Amino acid sequence: MTTLKQVADRAGVSSATVSKVLSNTPYVSADTRARVLKAVEELGYVPNLAARALARGRTYNIGVIFPLIYTSIFTDPQTLSILEGVETVINERGYNILITTPKMPVQQSDQYRRLVQSRYCDGLILLENLPDELMSSFVASHNYPFVAIGYQSLEDKSNTIRIDDYHGAYQAAKHLADLGHRNIGIIAVGPVSMFSISERLRGYRDALASAGIDFDRLPVACGSFSIESGAQALRQLLKADPRPTAVLCVTDLMSLGAINAAKSAGLNVPRDLSIVGFDDIPLAIHIDPPLTTVRQPSRQLGETAANLLLDILEKKQTTFDPVVLPTQLILRGSTAPVRSA
Amino acid sequence: MTTLKQVADRAGVSSATVSKVLSNTPYVSADTRARVLKAVEELGYVPNLAARALARGRTYNIGVIFPLIYTSIFTDPQTLSILEGVETVINERGYNILITTPKMPVQQSDQYRRLVQSRYCDGLILLENLPDELMSSFVASHNYPFVAIGYQSLEDKSNTIRIDDYHGAYQAAKHLADLGHRNIGIIAVGPVSMFSISERLRGYRDALASAGIDFDRLPVACGSFSIESGAQALRQLLKADPRPTAVLCVTDLMSLGAINAAKSAGLNVPRDLSIVGFDDIPLAIHIDPPLTTVRQPSRQLGETAANLLLDILEKKQTTFDPVVLPTQLILRGSTAPVRSA
DNA sequence: AAACAATAGTTAAGCGCTTTACGGTTAGTA
DNA sequence: TACTAACCGTAAAGCGCTTAACTATTGTTT
Numbered sequence: 001m002t003t004l005k006q007v008a009d010r011a012g013v014s015s016a017t018v019s020k021v022l023s024n025t026p027y028v029s030a031d032t033r034a035r036v037l038k039a040v041e042e043l044g045y046v047p048n049l050a051a052r053a054l055a056r057g058r059t060y061n062i063g064v065i066f067p068l069i070y071t072s073i074f075t076d077p078q079t080l081s082i083l084e085g086v087e088t089v090i091n092e093r094g095y096n097i098l099i100t101t102p103k104m105p106v107q108q109s110d111q112y113r114r115l116v117q118s119r120y121c122d123g124l125i126l127l128e129n130l131p132d133e134l135m136s137s138f139v140a141s142h143n144y145p146f147v148a149i150g151y152q153s154l155e156d157k158s159n160t161i162r163i164d165d166y167h168g169a170y171q172a173a174k175h176l177a178d179l180g181h182r183n184i185g186i187i188a189v190g191p192v193s194m195f196s197i198s199e200r201l202r203g204y205r206d207a208l209a210s211a212g213i214d215f216d217r218l219p220v221a222c223g224s225f226s227i228e229s230g231a232q233a234l235r236q237l238l239k240a241d242p243r244p245t246a247v248l249c250v251t252d253l254m255s256l257g258a259i260n261a262a263k264s265a266g267l268n269v270p271r272d273l274s275i276v277g278f279d280d281i282p283l284a285i286h287i288d289p290p291l292t293t294v295r296q297p298s299r300q301l302g303e304t305a306a307n308l309l310l311d312i313l314e315k316k317q318t319t320f321d322p323v324v325l326p327t328q329l330i331l332r333g334s335t336a337p338v339r340s341a
Numbered sequence: 342m343t344t345l346k347q348v349a350d351r352a353g354v355s356s357a358t359v360s361k362v363l364s365n366t367p368y369v370s371a372d373t374r375a376r377v378l379k380a381v382e383e384l385g386y387v388p389n390l391a392a393r394a395l396a397r398g399r400t401y402n403i404g405v406i407f408p409l410i411y412t413s414i415f416t417d418p419q420t421l422s423i424l425e426g427v428e429t430v431i432n433e434r435g436y437n438i439l440i441t442t443p444k445m446p447v448q449q450s451d452q453y454r455r456l457v458q459s460r461y462c463d464g465l466i467l468l469e470n471l472p473d474e475l476m477s478s479f480v481a482s483h484n485y486p487f488v489a490i491g492y493q494s495l496e497d498k499s500n501t502i503r504i505d506d507y508h509g510a511y512q513a514a515k516h517l518a519d520l521g522h523r524n525i526g527i528i529a530v531g532p533v534s535m536f537s538i539s540e541r542l543r544g545y546r547d548a549l550a551s552a553g554i555d556f557d558r559l560p561v562a563c564g565s566f567s568i569e570s571g572a573q574a575l576r577q578l579l580k581a582d583p584r585p586t587a588v589l590c591v592t593d594l595m596s597l598g599a600i601n602a603a604k605s606a607g608l609n610v611p612r613d614l615s616i617v618g619f620d621d622i623p624l625a626i627h628i629d630p631p632l633t634t635v636r637q638p639s640r641q642l643g644e645t646a647a648n649l650l651l652d653i654l655e656k657k658q659t660t661f662d663p664v665v666l667p668t669q670l671i672l673r674g675s676t677a678p679v680r681s682a
Numbered sequence: 683a684a685a686c687a688a689t690a691g692t693t694a695a696g697c698g699c700t701t702t703a704c705g706g707t708t709a710g711t712a
Numbered sequence: 713t714a715c716t717a718a719c720c721g722t723a724a725a726g727c728g729c730t731t732a733a734c735t736a737t738t739g740t741t742t
Contacts, residue, residue, distance in 0.1 A: 001460065003728060014692050019730060027689050046458035050394035051728035054697045059391055061439075074425040075623065084415040087442060091452050096439050096461070098402075101428060111432050117387035119342065120437070227627050260627055282416065286568050286601055288629070344698060355722050360700060368719055392698035395727050 011039040063121035085302025151195035168294035168327030169203025177211035180338040185237035185244035190222030230257025246274035270336035289333030352380040404462035426643025492536035509635035509668030510544025518552035521679040526578035526585035531563030571598025587615035611677035630674030
């Protein structure tokens with residue numbers, strides 16, 4: 001392994017000078033600079049990042065902590081889009097990305113604690129969606145720079161970025177109400193409580209209330225994010241009396257299961273049953289019927305989070321006010337007006 | 342931030358002793374050990390990993406390099422499963438995982454070179470699937486420990502692990518031939534050439550040859566991994582004369598598109614057209630009709646790769662012979678006997 | 683021509699940890 | 713009892729890099 005010293009010897013300068021050249025510090029003559037760069041080239045020198053990290057007090061690592069809830073984050077399209085956005089920005093801006101997916105309870109995860117306490121990263125991006133598993137306060141108490149994606153309950157709620165779950169859900173529910181549906185089944189997630197899901201449910205509730213529908217009298221079934229669990233939930237909802245004419249589903253993946261189950265039960269979607277999802281996963285447009293759903297800018301969420309964190313680290317700003325990205329109702333073929341009985 | 346020195350002072354010993362305690366070196370009295378651990382506890386001490394890395398010459402980072410081909414790796418279910426397997430093992434065994442998805446051409450990617458040359462990781466896991474973008478030789482030339490997932494062209498082909506694309510494809514094609522299909526369309530991927538895809542095509546070719554079918558006279562269309570591209574490819578195949586009665590598709594995602602397109606064209610799958618995929622993505626069982634496909638143990642691929650790499654790093658072994666994991670044909674509803682005209 | 687500023691490069695002190703070499707004890711053995 | 717061997721703990725060097733502090737040179741200003 002070539003070291004700074006070897007480059008310095010070859011270029012006939014001190015190692016401090018080489019360091020200066022490599023970090024673009026001013027006050028190095030063009031001639032020296034050239035000699036140094038030549039030596040670097042010839043020796044194929046690349047700085048030892050561990051040494052640099054120690055000396056500079058910065059690792060150029062960004063930690064990404066995405067707790068796994070029901071399933072691996074690697075099977076959840078939304079989380080992946082976020083991750084994709086994060087990865088792009090972090091790498092473009094010259095940092096490394098270090099991923100951890102601790103199991104619950106997060107606080108007891110070795111990985112998690114190791115990462116936070118060893119300060120092996122310059123900053124952290126947290127997926128903060130579980131009221132019982134909040135990381136921000138712990139991380140903040142270590143004076144660790146971070147950005148939380150989701151909801152968090154620090155006093156000031158700063159450094160948080162999320163999508164507008166509430167209004168997205170509101171629109172979805174309003175859409176069904178506008179189509180004349182009154183008897184609407186809900187597919188939620190349980191028993192683990194998640195901020196985003198609660199907000200979506202709150203959106204449904206308020207929208208339906210505006211249409212004179214009492215959310216609390218509606219049939220509710222809980223899934224666990226998977227397609228299959230959505231199918232099961234729908235089967236359960238179909239037992240309700242009177243049978244729902246529409247279903248609000250808090251995630252797209254479960255909507256797929258619901259549509260399958262509805263078809264298997266001999267129902268035509270949307271004629272007999274309208275279904276609306278949430279997320280707008282890439283697949284949503286390819287299923288039959290194409291899914292009416294709420295689009296959320298997941299990739300942008302990741303990009304923004306990463307950019308904000310790096311801006312903070314690079315002192316371009318200190319903290320930032322909560323950012324809320326808008327959602328959008330996408331009308332496709334899985335919803336239709338209620339048929340008069 | 343608490344340092345070793347502070348712990349040492351509090352425990353009334355030298356920092357060397359603290360270091361010994363923390364690394365379980367023998368010859369420390371139970372009493373001293375207890376005092377040290379107490380001080381560690383009280384101060385909430387956690388070692389600075391950058392300093393440790395510098396002193397030990399090991400970072401406990403494992404780099405994962407998955408080049409992005411047509412799309413982000415974050416949208417490819419197979420890659421994700423591999424990643425999931427890798428992540429699980431790496432974290433369980435106390436390492437950190439550092440992910441990079443360089444754009445092509447890989448060799449010119451800054452991220453890629455930075456990671457390889459700075460030796461910031463103890464070892465690398467490479468997704469090696471592109472003949473024109475081979476990384477192993479470059480990495481090996483840096484004396485960097487690595488494991489390649491896929492196909493690579495180092496002389497000895499050691500330290501490679503992959504699935505049995507050839508036999509999986511062979512079985513898929515044989516299945517169609519056994520059902521009486523003679524006129525079979527192929528949905529491949531192009532124009533970028535990939536080892537795994539070539540092997541699958543070779544499997545098709547040999548199986549069909551055994552059944553007396555000349556692969557070269559079969560209609561072929563190329564997609565680009567996405568669902569939509571699969572749909573387009575199928576539309577193209579349907580123009581062939583005579584129209585194929587079955588389609589072999591090199592990936593499941595494109596099979597989904599193909600099924601959709603077939604339906605849109607008024608064809609019944611499998612009655613009018615049999616379709617068989619490759620991968621067995623989670624969704625395969627949930628579509629209509631459920632997809633006949635070839636299952637590959639992607640997660641296990643990732644786990645094995647990670648375990649082998651760590652074994653090498655921990656000197657449990659040096660190199661290993663190529664590992665080939667078996668594939669399995671999964672019969673579902675998208676294939677049926679050919680109808681006599 | 684004196685005073686100062688800007689430029690170019692060096693020295694040396696760390697960053698926080700690991701580890702070798704070594705001194706001092708204590709126990710075991712002949 | 714003397715000698716070895718196993719223990720326990722410390723001092724100090726060093727991993728490879730950065731960066732203040734410093735010297736020396738050249739250029740600029742009045």
